[in-house]
Amino acid sequence: MLLTTLGMAALLAAPLAQDTTIAVSTGTRLHVSTFAGEIRVHVWDRSEVRVRADDSDDGRISIQRAGSTLRIKPQGRYGHRATDFVVTVPRWLAMEVSGTNTDISVEGTEAAVSAATVNGDIVVRGGRGTVTASSVQGDVAIAGARDRITVTTVDGDIRVTDVTGELRAQSVDGSIDLIRMKVTSLDVNTVDGDIRFEGPILAGGQYTLATHDGDVIVVVAGDVDATFSVSTFDGDFVSDFPITAQGLARGEQLSFTIGAGRARVRLEAFDGTIRLSRGR
């Protein structure tokens, strides 16, 4: 079924498991939410949104368009059933995807993404502009995003790969892996977990990696042209680079420059090892 909806607002109540397709125009923003279940978003090259759903209570879904926003959610009282959504969207469609006991995955988008859940994992592949992903209990993985990326979880690991732009990532009890980074601004911290960064240190970039109880491992690809600030209270600092004084006293801040110092790198591990290595 193809529904072309124009005008101020339209409300559709579609039986679940029905395959519903809606035409959308440039500038449309998608909101998908469910209390429990899974939301999977894929992309295609059509200017249409296809919604498939599977509901634990054979309920209905609400598809509502108001202005430039298209909202999809289970119809009726929110929070008392599980609904799985598979949504296929244009790759340019900005989206906000949220749930409570919900796993979220977004694959292949070239638009802004906001993904938030309480208990569940999040996977986002792609994303441009502002990309945010937030969970309370769950792992978060971001791959191939560009521009401004923010990733947070309370109890879970964060893995970010092949990202370009600016990245902020926070966890409390979890590790943070940053692989093949190409970022000019990086601000990551966790309380109980390791942080690993692999990528170039770009001239003019600002990088902060901080953990309370864990190691900070930085594997630098290419030439290094940065001023480093390294701090620990009850940990060590080890470097592959020719820094003759590698020891670091308790609570002390060690600063050194490699190259002309055109980037700033701050590495902090209250109780853990800070390791600065050369990439291959």
Added chain:
Amino acid sequence: MTDPWTDRLSEYVDGTLRAEERAGFEAHLDGCATCRATADDLRAVATRASTLADTPPTRDLWDGIAARIGAIPLRSNAAAAPGVERRPRRFVFSLPQLLAAGIALVLLSSATVMLVQSAGGDRSGVTDDPSSGVLAVAAGTEAIARYDQAITDLVQVLDAGRTRLDPRTVRILERNLQIIDAALYEARHAVSQDPASLYLQHHLAQTMQRKLDVLRHAVSLVGAAS
């Protein structure tokens, strides 16, 4: 993203930035009213701090833990290797310490705003202006007291609304708050051992921020579940 220059304010006011960094910072100041105001405030604090006698504060700055500020002799640093700069220890009543208190104050201001909004209360007397927090930074004791009060208030809101949350979520939040509390305990203990450490001051403030962040998030979940 946070303003990358914010972390350099203290060094700028201290006059420890390199010439090219200072020039870059001043170019940034031309276009950033917040940093400009904060720098002015910090200069005022620095001026005030410089008039204080170089003696240990007579009152606790960190809720009793910093009672030993200035009481511990600074360790002698090993000779720095070529190309390696060991940062000099700061005046015990240091700018970073005050700034850390200011950071906490700014954070609790926003936390309080959120708290008042979530409770539907009156916002009068609550400011959103981050520079105003720094103005009060010299009052470190007050800052910590307000931080503690913000934490208490947020915990009360969370306790009142905990039945609206999934018990599993409550357990996760409580467990992670305990992790942060353990980190705070260690950080405060470290500050008491080495009160002149800029890093430890900053780390303590950052950990306090994490606790506020988690509590604020938890309270927002309670609000969303209402």
